[in-house]
Amino acid sequence: MDFRMGGGTASNSSKWDWKTIALVSVPVAGLGLGVAYYYFYHRRSQNAEKGEKKKSVEESTGQSSQEASPPPSQQQPQQQQQQPATPLEAALQVKERGNKYYRGGRYDKAIECYSEAIDLCPPDQSDTLSTFYQNRAAALESLGKWDDVERDCTSALEHSPRYTKALARRAKVRERLGELRGALVDITAVCILESFSNSDSLTRAEQVLKSRGRQLAKESASRIVPSLPSKAFLRSFFMSFSEDPVQREPIGSDPFSAALQALSDDKFDQLIGLCEEALKAPVHSNGSAQTPSSTASAEASQAAGESGDEPQPQEQQQEQQAAEKKSYLTPYRRDLCRLLLATLQLLSGQPLSAEPTLKSLANSNDVDRSVRANALIKLASLAMQAAMPGQTDVLTDSVLGHFDRALQLCPDHPDAHHHRGQMLLLTDRLDEALVHLTKACEGAPANPIPAVQRAYASHRTGSGANALDQLRRLTEKHRRCGEAHSLYAQALLETQQFDEAEKAFKRVTELEPDSGTAYVHQGLLRLQAHNDTEGGVALIQRALEVEPRCEFALETLATIEVQRGNLDAAIGLFDRAIALTKTEAELAHLWALREAADVQLQLARDMGLRMPSLAAGMHQAF
Known part of the structure; x- marks a missing residue:
């Protein structure tokens, strides 16, 4: 799954630590009081430390x-x-x-x-x-x-x-x-x-x-309007699986082959339709099931024999059999098609459509173990989505239980270890994350993403003295891996090496020019490290140019407008982000931020409260 960490552990890390770009199917940030509240509280604390005397809102109005x-x-x-x-x-x-x-x-x-x-x-x-x-x-x-x-x-x-x-x-x-x-x-x-x-x-x-x-x-x-994430998002998602049975399957020539070809060509917008069409085909198992055309062929051969006519030549029969194969699915290919369709439904914000299929695949003894394990990993993601609104610990027994079952079916499955470790890292259970990410690296040494995330987790724990250097070496070894450069940039940011972090984030935008997220991170660094509001905003707006549906960019711009005191503009941006949201957990987060801005706007109008100038405090906010 695509993994973007936005949180840091350093005491002087970015004020944007609350914003975490998480699993692609669970892209939810931790919901806090809201940036406006945090900003005022933080600003007041800073001024108190400087010995500055501040007037309250009541005092300013007499x-x-x-x-x-x-x-x-x-x-x-x-x-x-x-x-x-x-x-x-x-x-x-x-x-x-x-x-x-x-x-x-x-x-x-x-x-x-x-x-x-x-x-x-x-x-x-x-x-x-x-x-x-x-x-x-x-x-x-x-x-x-x-x-x-x-x-x-x-x-x-x-x-x-x-x-x-x-x-x-x-x-x-x-x-x-x-x-x-x-x-x-x-x-x-x-x-x-x-x-x-x-x-x-x-x-x-x-x-x-x-x-x-x-x-x-x-x-x-x-x-919620179902829609797939960006191409960059989906590419990162599918790359995060080392043993995905769908991606390992030869394209072939049956009805499912068109979907596999589209997946290979990154034509993600065609996949759902192609999978739905493929599933309309009959299932043929080891020649035991008959399609209408095979039945007609057999009847024709029998009729020819009874009438004394010459039977069809062997080459012609082989051609007919080859043509028939193009019209049906084997049970295994049908299961792969169902798995791919359910995955796309999950990513496009249709959990109620995805869940029954994933459960059916995971629970059937007639389904190949690799397919069952993959379905369980995605059920864990779905369970984490369901746990997120209102729960402190989103890694519930239900979430972890799916990983346990996947590992029982396929011991040492690298994808199960990888995605379990990734979720543990996301929720700051770093020691446990290191255990599973290490096992993922051992099971899939060719996949750079578990290795990068393991190095980043080691950096976060503070126990790996050479973790930052290890991240740097991984970027050199995997020069075209955006994940490596992104997490290296985040680690540099957390250690306040701003110039080097900016170079690393810029490299991410070069590798993933159609990813809005990379531009947002670069823009936030401009805001934090250089107090360059206009330059930072320009980069975040660039994110929306390359990826118009980038929720992260819309939410970040809305937050900046809140801090500037432009609450009407902020509310409009939050509305645009809400319209693109795919999960209830994301909705809860964005609605809370929107309500915080809208309530303050209402109070400023109804009670005549003079809101402090947020624009004047931008340098303190970052």
């Missing part, structure tokens, strides 16, 4: 935060009068009784007191009223009256729109009620009003954002 203390008008005198002199004092006294009931767990009584305080309070005391509503919401929350909690939080915010405690409580109850968009708006507002300084709020925002992304992904998954 508003004070209400999270740490109640509104000024709520504060009470040291000694309460027994006979309140004003309606406000009367309301405050009743509120204090409610607080005592609340602390004693008598929530119904507390609610009665807070309601009375709301009725007594003068309507011009907005800060105080907002606190009364918030107190009543707290008591209602203790009784599990979620709709009433949301209603009182909304009332509190009508009187004090920037009351962070009310926003946080309403976010929590909206999340419980399944109103994830509203919850995300509220918790994002809290993060902004707190200047992204409260780690608890940031964690909650991340959780809500992930949930919202998964929710939108489920809603839009049915609208």
Whole structure:
């Protein structure tokens, strides 16, 4: 499978570490809080280390935060009068009784007191009223009256729109009620009003954002338009298999031969149609099955013998038999055709079509072991896709179980070890990855990709003192292997050897001129190493010229626009990437990023929040 690692372990590695170009059939990045959140939080931390004093969003607009203390008008005198002199004092006294009931767990009584305080309070005391509503919401929350909690939080915010405690409580109850968009708006507002300084709020925002992304992904998954990845992507995918029974099969002259020829010629867009057409042919096994033409030929020969006519010459019969072979499939070739079709369906975003075929091939004792093992490897990929949305460890027992079965069928199968090691590397289980990648190298010494990934894994562990030099030697040995140059460039980037990394990435673009991914990596390096925004953006735009459907380029450009503060442009780019997405896991990731940008845009408009200038902070963001 195509493998592009974007993460690093060095302490000063790229701020884009969250973005990983993963397995071609599972091209999913780790979903975090979103670049906008991360940027603000990181920027604030940097400035704190420099001793710079920053103003919060509330301070910049002349508003004070209400999270740490109640509104000024709520504060009470040291000694309460027994006979309140004003309606406000009367309301405050009743509120204090409610607080005592609340602390004693008598929530119904507390609610009665807070309601009375709301009725007594003068309507011009907005800060105080907002606190009364918030107190009543707290008591209602203790009784599990979620709709009433949301209603009182909304009332509190009508009187004090920037009351962070009310926003946080309403976010929590909206999340419980399944109103994830509203919850995300509220918790994002809290993060902004707190200047992204409260780690608890940031964690909650991340959780809500992930949930919202998964929710939108489920809603839009049915609208996924099947489409194959780019030619460069597919070439790398098929090259990653050392013992693919489909690619090792002679082309021949039967109905499946056209598909094999197209695969050999990189005519990937024709493959699905050719496989579907080939599977319409009858199956002929060792001469036992008869096609319509063979039946007609036998009947004609028998009729000729009965009538005394001369039988057909042997050469003519051989010609007829050769013609018949072109019209049917052997069971083995039919299995290969089914395997290739299911693989293409998996890569084009049709897992529901691919899975039954792969399971049928993997579970049948009548199917050749090499075909079964290959099907199991691809079922592992499919299982990893299914595990990705919302799971911390995507290498579930289901995923690893498929590899175990493949190795039981074909002990020391290099492809099973390779792809298992690749998934382990992707999920940072480096020691285990090294074990399986080493076995893959031993089983398929002619395939450079396992060797390159093993050297990169060794570099990542820090245990291989000469790992970087080994990667360099592999690029010299396999000069035309884009994977070798790509991972060498990544390792150079992680060790801050920017000039050498740029040369290596440029070599990848020369080897894979139709791959948008290579240009995106080169553009990101320009941004990070040289603070060259325009040059970096130009390279990423070049990626879309050579590969218009490059989701990675669209997502990266969208992220840059978020950091520039161009949220409308960012949302448009995220929409384009979402339209190209092939899996629910990818959808969840992209929808979360889009929602993060859209919510901030909404808050800037609805609440009048002045968003910090992201363009001015680009140098700090990279």
